[in-house]
Amino acid sequence: IGVDRRKCSRQVPFEVISAGFPRTGTASMQEALTILGYPTYHFSSLLTNLRDADMWLPALDAKFFSRDHSIAYPKDDVGSRKAPSIGKKDFDQLLGHVSASTDVPGCLFWEELLDAYGPDVKVVLVDRDLDTWQRSFDGLVDGIMNPFVRHVLATLDPFIVGRVSGVGVGWIRAITGTTDTALAKQRAREAYQKHYAQVRKAVPKDRLLEYRLGSGWEPLCEFLGRPVPDCEFPHVNEAKAL
Numbered sequence: 001i002g003v004d005r006r007k008c009s010r011q012v013p014f015e016v017i018s019a020g021f022p023r024t025g026t027a028s029m030q031e032a033l034t035i036l037g038y039p040t041y042h043f044s045s046l047l048t049n050l051r052d053a054d055m056w057l058p059a060l061d062a063k064f065f066s067r068d069h070s071i072a073y074p075k076d077d078v079g080s081r082k083a084p085s086i087g088k089k090d091f092d093q094l095l096g097h098v099s100a101s102t103d104v105p106g107c108l109f110w111e112e113l114l115d116a117y118g119p120d121v122k123v124v125l126v127d128r129d130l131d132t133w134q135r136s137f138d139g140l141v142d143g144i145m146n147p148f149v150r151h152v153l154a155t156l157d158p159f160i161v162g163r164v165s166g167v168g169v170g171w172i173r174a175i176t177g178t179t180d181t182a183l184a185k186q187r188a189r190e191a192y193q194k195h196y197a198q199v200r201k202a203v204p205k206d207r208l209l210e211y212r213l214g215s216g217w218e219p220l221c222e223f224l225g226r227p228v229p230d231c232e233f234p235h236v237n238e239a240k241a242l
Contacts, residue, residue, distance in 0.1 A: 002051040010096035012039065014117045016224070018102035019110040019199050020126035021175070021192055023136040025213045026103035029126060031234035032217075036226045038100040045098075046167060053163035055094045056105045059086045060170045063109070070177030071108075072191040088116035104171040110199065122224065123203045125196065126211045130189060138185050144168040145181040 016038050018029045030042040046052045063086070064070060091113060095101060101113065102124075114121055143149075150169060154162040173179050175195075176187040200208070209223040217228045 002049045004051055005049075005055055005093045005096075008093050008096050010092040012097065012099050014091070014095065014099055014101075014113070014121065016040075016100035016122050016124060017106070017110050017113050018100065018124045018126065019107050019195075020102070020124070020128075021107065021133070021137075021195060022104050022171075023133055023140060024126045024128045025236075026107075026126070027236035028213075028234045029102045029124065029211075031236055032220065033100045033102070035229050035231070035234070036221070036224060039098045040100040040102055041095055041098045041106055042101075042103040043105070043167075043171075044103075047164065050160060050163045052094060053167050055090065056167050057170060059090065059109065060105065060167075060174055062086055063112075064174040065170075068177075070173065070191070071175045071195050072187040073177045074194070086112055091116050105167060105174075108171060108174050111202070114203070119207070122207050122209070123199065124209045124211055124220070124223070125199050125203075126213065127196065128213055130192065133192065134185075134189055137188050141172060141181060141184050141188075144172060145179070145184070 016033060018026065018033070018040075020026065020029075022043070026042060027044065030040045030044075033040040046056070086109065095106070101107070106113070110123065114123070144165070149161065150165055154165040169179060172184050175191045176184040178184050178187065200210075209219060211219060216233045220226075221228045
């Protein structure tokens with residue numbers, strides 16, 4: 001059935017936000033951070049505890065859907081644009097078993113996580129060539145927005161497929177402001193650029209690591225103050241990992 005996170009509390013300190021978009025090596029970063037001693041939440045973590053969706057979906061609604069807000073088309077009239085109904089208590093429940101977060105949905109709540117856990121939290125921003133990222137992202141959108149999955153399988157299996165599909169479609173809508181497949185792809189690049197610009201503007205430089213795929217252990221370990229492990233930096237195929 002899965003763990004009801006509403007009954008959980010924080011077990012380990014929360015220390016690292018990997019704020020890059022999906023398909024920027026988030027699965028590799030999850031494994032790397034775990035090796036360095038930071039148990040890390042990733043979208044794939046939801047697949048091992050499907051009831052997490054019951055907290056992520058209201059959070060997405062509070063920050064994005066209820067205000068018709070998205071990263072591509074932000075609602076600038078709402079101050080800091082932070083979710084009014086998700087805060088430290090919610091994160092302590094939902095993410096209390098991890099020290100770090102990467103990928104969606106977590107990267108969409110980087111501001112709220114910074115507010116919740118204060119100035120000791122560090123942010124890693126993994127960047128990727130935009131054209132390469134766009135091709136990978138488009139394939140991901142095609143899979144998540146597949147009408148048979150969304151409208152048939154999700155109806156037949158609301159507990160598993162319904163939850164996973166709901167969060168998947170939800171984060172695409174949060175990023176692009178649409179559930180139309182073609183339009184989501186069209187808006188993705190602009191959303192990527194806006195998201196990265198916002199993180200760079202808001203996070204103090206001494207708390208932000210701009211990490212480029214292929215850079216290996218050294219910049220990450222230096223930033224986090226951890227020794228370089230005696231193993232190669234992970235290279236996880238994100239499509240296969242899911």
